[in-house]
Amino acid sequence: MTQMRLHLTFPEERVRDPIIYEICRKFPVVVNIRRADISLDSGWVELEMDGELADIERTVLYLRERGVHVDPLEKSILEG
Amino acid sequence: MNSQSAPHQESEQTRGEGASASSPKESKIKGLKCRECGRLYPAVAIHICEFCFGPLEVDYDYAAIGRRISRRSIEEGSKSLWRYHELLPVTGAPTVGLHAGMTPLIHAKRLGRILGLDNLYLKNDTVNHPTLSFKDRVVAVAMTRARELGFDTVACASTGNLANSVSAHAASVGMKCFVFIPHDLEAGKILGNLIYNPTVVAVRGNYDDVNRLCSEIGGEYPWAFVNINIRPYYAEGSKSLAFETAEQLGWRIPDQVVVPIASGSLLTKIRKGFQEFEKLGLVSPNDRLKVNGAQAEGCSPVYRAFVSGKNHLIPVKPNTIAKSLAIGNPADGFYSLDVVFKSGGAIAAATDPEIVEGMKLLAETEGIFAETAGGVTIASLKKLCAEGRIGRKDLTVAYITGNGLKTMEALSGALPEPVGIDPTLASFRKTVNPTN
Numbered sequence: 001m002t003q004m005r006l007h008l009t010f011p012e013e014r015v016r017d018p019i020i021y022e023i024c025r026k027f028p029v030v031v032n033i034r035r036a037d038i039s040l041d042s043g044w045v046e047l048e049m050d051g052e053l054a055d056i057e058r059t060v061l062y063l064r065e066r067g068v069h070v071d072p073l074e075k076s077i078l079e080g
Numbered sequence: 081m082n083s084q085s086a087p088h089q090e091s092e093q094t095r096g097e098g099a100s101a102s103s104p105k106e107s108k109i110k111g112l113k114c115r116e117c118g119r120l121y122p123a124v125a126i127h128i129c130e131f132c133f134g135p136l137e138v139d140y141d142y143a144a145i146g147r148r149i150s151r152r153s154i155e156e157g158s159k160s161l162w163r164y165h166e167l168l169p170v171t172g173a174p175t176v177g178l179h180a181g182m183t184p185l186i187h188a189k190r191l192g193r194i195l196g197l198d199n200l201y202l203k204n205d206t207v208n209h210p211t212l213s214f215k216d217r218v219v220a221v222a223m224t225r226a227r228e229l230g231f232d233t234v235a236c237a238s239t240g241n242l243a244n245s246v247s248a249h250a251a252s253v254g255m256k257c258f259v260f261i262p263h264d265l266e267a268g269k270i271l272g273n274l275i276y277n278p279t280v281v282a283v284r285g286n287y288d289d290v291n292r293l294c295s296e297i298g299g300e301y302p303w304a305f306v307n308i309n310i311r312p313y314y315a316e317g318s319k320s321l322a323f324e325t326a327e328q329l330g331w332r333i334p335d336q337v338v339v340p341i342a343s344g345s346l347l348t349k350i351r352k353g354f355q356e357f358e359k360l361g362l363v364s365p366n367d368r369l370k371v372n373g374a375q376a377e378g379c380s381p382v383y384r385a386f387v388s389g390k391n392h393l394i395p396v397k398p399n400t401i402a403k404s405l406a407i408g409n410p411a412d413g414f415y416s417l418d419v420v421f422k423s424g425g426a427i428a429a430a431t432d433p434e435i436v437e438g439m440k441l442l443a444e445t446e447g448i449f450a451e452t453a454g455g456v457t458i459a460s461l462k463k464l465c466a467e468g469r470i471g472r473k474d475l476t477v478a479y480i481t482g483n484g485l486k487t488m489e490a491l492s493g494a495l496p497e498p499v500g501i502d503p504t505l506a507s508f509r510k511t512v513n514p515t516n
Contacts, residue, residue, distance in 0.1 A: 005133070005295075009395050009409070034133045035116075042392040046133045069395045071288070072295030073128060074308055075411045078262070078287055080240040080342060080404030080453075 002053045005046070006060070009069040012041040019066055020045070027051070027059045046073060109169055112312055113139035115415075123169070125229055125309040135411070136312045138169040146360050151331060154323075154362075161217055161320035167356055168320070169313045170224045176249050177220020179209040181320050185328035185477070191445040191458075195465045199475045201334070202442075203325055205482065206450055210252070211272075212483035213404075213451070214321065214346070215245040219306060221317035223249050226304030232256060233303040237294040239265055240404050241451075241482055246306060247276035258303065262290050272486070287398075287408070307343075315345045315412075322353025325477050326363050333358065333366035335474040338461045340453045340481055341373040341382050341427070342405040344416030350479070351419045371419050372469070373427035374460030376402035376435060376452075382413045386427040391417060401432045401490045402452040404482055426469045430459035436494045438462070439484060449484035457481075 010019070015038065024031055029051035036045040049056055063070050112121040116134025127136050149166045157163030161181025162174045184204045192200035205214040219242070223234055233256040236246045243259045250257035257278035261270060262285070270280055283290045298308035306314045326333055333354050339347040351371050357363045375383040378400025381393045393413040398406035410416070420427055430438060435452050438459035442448050450458075461478050464470050484491075501507040508514070 005128075007409075009393075011394060037392070039390075039392065042390070042394060044392065069409065071395070071409050072292055073133060074291075074295055074298075074311075075395075075409040075413075076287075076343065076407040077291045077294045077298075077307060078237040078239065078260075078407075079242045079307060080238065080406055 001050060002056060003048055003050045004056055005048055005073040007071045007073050007075055008045045008047070008063065009071070010038070010043045010045070011067060011069070014067045015039075015041065015043050017066070019063065019068060020047075022066075023059050023062060026062065028055050029059050107144050108141055108166060109171060110139040110141050112136040125226075125231070125304065127309055127311045138312050138316055140167070140169075142356075142359060149360060149362070151327075151362055154327065161220065161317070161324070164320055164323045167323065167353075168221050169316045170221065171228055174220070174224050175227050176223040176253050177210075177216060180216040180220040181208070182324060183208050185325060186446065186448075188446050188478075191442065194441070194445060195462055196472055197465060197470065197474070197476055198472055201325075201329070201475075201477045202446065202448065203321060203477055203479045204448060205321070206448060206454070206480055206484065211241070211244040211248050212486065213241040213245065214318070214479075214481040215241045216249075217320050218314045218317035219245040219249050221320075222306040222310045222314035223253070223255070223304070225313040226306075226310055227253070227255075229304070231302070231304035233258070233301075235260070235294075235297070235301075235303045235305045236307060237261070237290055239269060239406075240486065242307070243270075243273045243278075243280075244486075247273045247278040250278060251276040260290055260294050260297075262287060268489075311411075315349055318346045318349035319353035319356065321346070321479060322350045323357065325350075326354065326357050329475070329477075331363050332475070333363050333369055334477045335366065335368045336370050336372060336425075336470050336476040338372045338374055338457055338464065338470075338476070338478040340405055340457050340460075340479065341375050341413075341416055342407045342410065342453075344382060344410045344412030344414075346479070346481070347371060347373055347416040348412055348419050351423070369423060370425035370469075371423040372425040372460070372464055373416060373420050374457045375427065375429045376400035376405050376456050377429040377431045378402070379406045379408060380429040381408065382410065382417055383427045383429040385413070385417055386420065393417070400435075400452075401487070402435055402456050403487070404451060404453045405456060426464060426467070428460035428463040428467075430456050430463070434459040436490060439491065440494070442480070443484070448480060450480045451482035451484050451487040452490050453482050454480040454484070455490075 114129035235258040237260040263282040298305040379398035395409035435455035438455035
């Protein structure tokens with residue numbers, strides 16, 4: 001089992017979609033939301049995701065395909 | 081992607097607490113504190129609050145510091161950022177980056193005349209030691225702290241200045257060094273690192289993949305990853321820019337500052353540095369201080385949030401020549417936006433052509449060759465002046481954070497060709513017309 005800590009950013013066109021629910025239904029991962037701030041036109045969620053590494057990777061890929069920006073908790077680590 | 085500290089965290093934690101109890105020098109650091117929920121942690125290699133996931137910051141004992149620090153004690157200190165040792169998050173004597181900081185603060189009269197500013201100053205970190213950017217400050221502090229915590233290996237993920245600085249400082253003290261880069265980074269950009277002989281790891285993947293891998297590595301290996309598990313200490317090094325500014329202005333806080341925004345940390349720490357000097361009575365408070373930000377339009381998530389009046393940042397895919405500012409989802413973006421809003425400042429953004437014009441303007445008027453980030457700062461300063469946000473009499477400081485020799489490619493085709501002549505006086509007179 002692996003745990004990842006992720007920062008998800010939801011753009012305006014995705015903020016009303018139940019995407020967290022979708023990933024819990026589609027993939028064998030356990031999601032634990034730790035911090036979030038959602039408004040009508042944007043939002044972010046910080047969560048822990050537990051599961052097999054391959055399942056977590058498939059989940060991240062799905063999130064990206066759904067238009068959610070996925071970063072590690074630290075956001076952009078790569079600096080100039 | 082677990083952000084745990086090094087495997088030897090337990091022993092380091094114990095060591096840190098013990099030292100805190102026994103050493104008078106240690107007493108200035110109370111520990112780490114969550115910026116969101118205020119929960120306290122020991123001063124070890126961690127960066128995230130386990131309770132709420134908020135970022136951790138160094139928690140100082142300002143009463144103890146106040147008993148030891150004075151203008152005189154600072155003035156008698158070394159000619160480096162370590163003269164502000166009392167306000168930096170290390171417990172012993174500095175061991176890395178002993179010559180970083182104390183860069184010139186230049187009264188930019190010629191540039192000021194063009195921009196309509198009588199009191200414009202430039203903090204010139206293009207000449208920082210040893211790698212010619214402000215990163216030498218944060219890395220000096222991060223690596224001194226990392227050695228105090230017992231690390232023998234340092235790491236970072238970077239496409240430029242940070243990698244340069246980490247590699248050079250690691251070489252200077254014999255630490256093992258890992259630098260992570262995207263595999264398709266231009267060869268020229270890694271030469272400046274390879275000379276210091278770090279292990280450069282080219283990751284096959286895009287920027288997101290590099291970020292994710294580094295987050296995972298930061299949680300797996302007993303390394304000091306300067307902007308992951310050492311970040312609370314690393315970021316504090318930026319305060320020295322504010323300390324030096326205030327001291328070099330004759331112990332004054334400016335009315336306006338213009339700071340480039342990449343991760344956003346630099347801007348927030350410059351504000352914090354001024355606040356600490358005020359809190360300790362080293363300067364008179366200046367309630368007029370406005371903190372302004374500068375971003376490249378091709379990577380401007382903070383600027384976009386500012387102009388839309390929102391506090392949510394939407395990540396972007398960077399597309400700008402200002403590579404050192406190209407951070408699509410800045411860790412401290414929200415906090416920098418908050419500082420700007422609360423101070424009554426503003427954020428401007430510069431297009432790539434404006435960045436080049438800013439570099440040229442700075443060089444032609446003040447003889448300073450800045451990297452593209454400097455072009456962003458000058459172009460943004462120009463806009464803020466044109467918008468009337470900075471007044472002629474305002475005591476204004478703009479931060480020039482890196483040397484132009486690092487981003488020569490940005491000027492390709494932007495400068496005039498040399499004047500070619502035959503080796504004769506006649507050719508010189510005819511072609512150059514030296515009386516003009």
